[in-house]
Amino acid sequence: MNDSFFCGNLETLNDFLVGVRRLKIEVIKCHGSGNDFLLIDEWNNDYSFSEVERSHLAKALCSRDTDLGADGILYVMKSEHADGRMRVFNSDGSEASMCGNGLRCVARYICEYTQQDSALIETMKADLMVQREKDIYPEIPTYLVEISPVSFKAQDLPLNIDQESLLNEKLPTLTEEVSFTAVAVPNPHLIAVVNQQQLSSELQRELSEYVNGPNELFPDGVNVSFVKPLKKGEIFVRTFERGVGFTNACGTAMSASTLVSCLQELNEFEKPVEVYNNGGKVRCVAHRKGETYQIDLIGNASYVYRTTVEIDLRVPNEFKLTPKVEYVEEIERYAKLQEQVKEYLERV
Numbered sequence: 001m002n003d004s005f006f007c008g009n010l011e012t013l014n015d016f017l018v019g020v021r022r023l024k025i026e027v028i029k030c031h032g033s034g035n036d037f038l039l040i041d042e043w044n045n046d047y048s049f050s051e052v053e054r055s056h057l058a059k060a061l062c063s064r065d066t067d068l069g070a071d072g073i074l075y076v077m078k079s080e081h082a083d084g085r086m087r088v089f090n091s092d093g094s095e096a097s098m099c100g101n102g103l104r105c106v107a108r109y110i111c112e113y114t115q116q117d118s119a120l121i122e123t124m125k126a127d128l129m130v131q132r133e134k135d136i137y138p139e140i141p142t143y144l145v146e147i148s149p150v151s152f153k154a155q156d157l158p159l160n161i162d163q164e165s166l167l168n169e170k171l172p173t174l175t176e177e178v179s180f181t182a183v184a185v186p187n188p189h190l191i192a193v194v195n196q197q198q199l200s201s202e203l204q205r206e207l208s209e210y211v212n213g214p215n216e217l218f219p220d221g222v223n224v225s226f227v228k229p230l231k232k233g234e235i236f237v238r239t240f241e242r243g244v245g246f247t248n249a250c251g252t253a254m255s256a257s258t259l260v261s262c263l264q265e266l267n268e269f270e271k272p273v274e275v276y277n278n279g280g281k282v283r284c285v286a287h288r289k290g291e292t293y294q295i296d297l298i299g300n301a302s303y304v305y306r307t308t309v310e311i312d313l314r315v316p317n318e319f320k321l322t323p324k325v326e327y328v329e330e331i332e333r334y335a336k337l338q339e340q341v342k343e344y345l346e347r348v
């Protein structure tokens with residue numbers, strides 16, 4: 001009996017004993033307004049990752065130094081009471097309670113899988129309604145997702161200040177240059193309405209890196225958005241995301257920014273606001289009933305490619321990919337939308 005037999009057997013036995021986790025993971029690269037994600041269907045592929053594996057996979061597969069790269073991973077899971085469940089992990093491996101652009105991608109995936117035009121999707125803190133919408137651009141899959149619950153209580157971010165909330169006020173320990181509103185939707189957002197000079201400066205990066213490092217104000221970090229009003233019914237939003245850094249767009253941030261713009265009477269509740277960003281644009285509608293708020297986030301849910309990741313979860317940084325199968329027409333159509341947005345922003 002030659003060595004390879006024993007080696008083979010020993011390796012197999014050793015693999016079993018040490019719990020080797022060699023897997024082939026189906027991945028869909030998708031994006032909402034250029035905020036890109038790897039969508040992994042744990043439910044129908046029966047992957048059943050551990051908590052640590054989900055976080056390590058996010059760090060390994062989202063790294064822009066690999067042939068994959070993304071702002072985060074969307075894990076689609078079975079729900080005991082809704083049509084499906086979404087968990088979102090940032091590229092640094094941290095889990096977030098909500099992801100607006102990602103939820104539109106999960107909404108498309110679940111609606112197409114169940115052949116429904118609407119669904120209820122379980123997220124960390126709420127079951128949220130999602131539905132197929134009229135295309136915002138010819139033949140670009142478009143979905144509406146509910147963004148809620150909304151809280152302006154500082155403790156709900158958390159934000160450590162000696163007052164209940166922060167509503168268009170200065171945070172002197174951070175900067176005297178702009179005023180902020182703090183809101184949880186339910187992930188945490190710090191939002192400033194700014195002018196072009198402030199948007200073009202390094203201020204957003206400097207303060208974002210501070211509040212997402214060791215600091216007294218935001219112990220869990222925070223997504224930081226600068227909002228530039230374009231005209232009535234139109235804003236531009238740039239976001240430095242907790243757990244990621246600057247992204248093309250952040251759905252919960254654009255929703256929260258729309259709400260803040262309505263509270264500051266730059267826009268109107270119940271009316272659509274076109275939210276431009278570095279990845280394209282979305283439409284938001286902020287709703288207010290008494291002291292209760294909710295935002296509709298409407299925008300694309302685009303697929304880019306499918307691939308299979310061949311990986312040993314004990315060493316997740318060493319993975320191989322099968323050839324990517326691109327959604328060529330979707331890529332081309334979305335590029336046309338981005339070109340239109342770019343031309344518009346150069347004029348406005």
Ligand SMILES: N[C@@H](CCC[C@H](N)C(=O)O)C(=O)O
Binds near residue numbers: 244250
């Ligand atoms: N880009 C997402 C938000 C993802 C989570 C966020 N970075 C956080 O940590 O709260 C979105 O589209 O909302």
